Amino acid sequence: MITQKTIHQLNQIVGADYVSTAPDVLVANSQDALKQVFCAEAIVFPRTAEEIAAILKLANREKFFVTARGGGVGYTGGAVPIRGGIVLATERMNQILEINKADLVAVVEPAVKTFDLAEAVEAEGLFYPPDPSSWKDSFIGGNIALNAGGPRCVKYGNTKQFVLGLDFVTPTGQIIKAGTRTPKNATGFHLESLLIGSEGMLGIVTRCILRLLPKPEARRTALAIFESAQEACNCVADFTSSGILPVALELLDRTSINAIEDFEPSGLPRSAGALLIIEVDGLKEAVAREAEIVREMCQKHRAIQFNLAANDTEADAIWEVRRKMSPAVARTGIIKLNHDVVVPRSRIPAMLDFLEDLSRSSGFLIPTFGHAGDGNLHTNVMLQDNEEDTRRRGADTVREIFRKAVELGGTLSGEHGVGYAKAPYLDLALTAPTIELMKTIKRAMDPNGILNPGKVFESPMSAHEVGFVNSGQACC
Ligand SMILES: Cc1cc2nc3c(=O)[nH]c(=O)nc-3n(C[C@H](O)[C@H](O)[C@H](O)COP(=O)(O)OP(=O)(O)OC[C@H]3O[C@@H](n4cnc5c(N)ncnc54)[C@H](O)[C@@H]3O)c2cc1C
Known part of the structure; x- marks a missing residue:
């Protein structure tokens, strides 16, 4: 329970303007894309790692829970303060600190939006590949905590492939500097890796050193429609023998195609079994050849329609089909x-x-x-x-x-x-000793169980209660 005395102490750490108990602020910061609200008792908006360290030390002394929040567009309730306490909203830590072309490195604060980083590095002729479809809202800190992916990860890999180093605050309030800005590092344990995918349970990321690539010179995008999902899948599997690795290989099944046509007709054949969006990138000449291989692969697998975008506008029109997916399915x-x-x-x-x-x-x-x-x-x-x-x-x-x-x-x-959304199912995927080792690491780093309780290992609700919308107004 957060007392008035605790609110006063939080005010002293971050400034009274950056601690809120207003009901609308509580509701807005106590949910994510799952849309279930479990109310925090206060929302705190720190600016620095030192402030976060002080907050976590206070939390350990006063025994209240802390849940870190990024863009709040996670799909599994990770940023939701399901057991109360405070939400530590990182949104003020949103500066791109450095983009270094010579070192192929970007240094950013955790609340930089993924899309903003991608745009900023592209302006310098560089490339940050991880592209979750939520990238206009998601934060780099949230991406790291979940090891986010996206369409381009087929060729380039998920977020973890692009993290060189992290500063983070441990659950007990120590500031740690893990990793380096060099592509190679074999000096001690890779503590930055421990934080990737740790779902805000092992520390709060405050500074990220990210690996960049040179921006590919060209890209080509194709949309191929198949009579059966089986043919589309065979085509995907067969790419391993084609000698090329597309950037993206996105699939929509028949039900999804029909959902799009019901939502906003896009001229897709309703009887199609599946469609693929395939993109290749690289040097211009190589991309021209790869695009031909994509065409050959789709023909080999009897695509009933094949459309290779001639320019960026046509490529964007193809990706627009994919972007309609979430709202179309929701209907x-x-x-x-x-x-x-x-x-x-x-x-x-x-x-x-x-x-x-x-x-x-x-x-x-x-x-x-x-x-x-x-x-x-x-x-x-x-x-x-x-x-x-x-x-x-x-x-x-x-x-x-x-x-x-x-x-x-x-x-x-x-x-x-x-x-918490998949916690009831964890034992389907992980063995008991594996889960126990993860819990041992959590206990060692967070002896008082302060950071993001009620997630991954424990399910605060039954499986049939997960994901069912509540308004939250009553509890906040
Ligand atoms: C329409 C839509 C499309 C999506 N498409 C994709 C997709 O293609 N690929 C994909 O991977 N995901 C996708 N997602 C899911 C989600 O957007 C991503 O997982 C994203 O990484 C969440 O980032 P966030 O900043 O919103 O994190 P939040 O939801 O705010 O938080 C997620 C977790 O990270 C922790 N966290 C946040 N910031 C920090 C920090 N600084 N330090 C430590 N822990 C922290 C939180 O405690 C929580 O456990 C999609 C979501 C939506 C709504």
């Missing part, structure tokens, strides 16, 4: 149970067959789309009402999807993390 039901399972690339056809059968047997629409190039499928179990029986059947269906992903050699999440 196909009242509640969307959205998860980002991952399977080995060769097992995507098996996963899609399974999902089609599951949709039939459960009675739920399950539009599926995502980053097929790295086996990362976004499955959306769509519920048509909020009745308890429907919610239970929805949660059972989600469990079946996770079980199958693991059986096929994959796991629960490729990029969204576990948060």
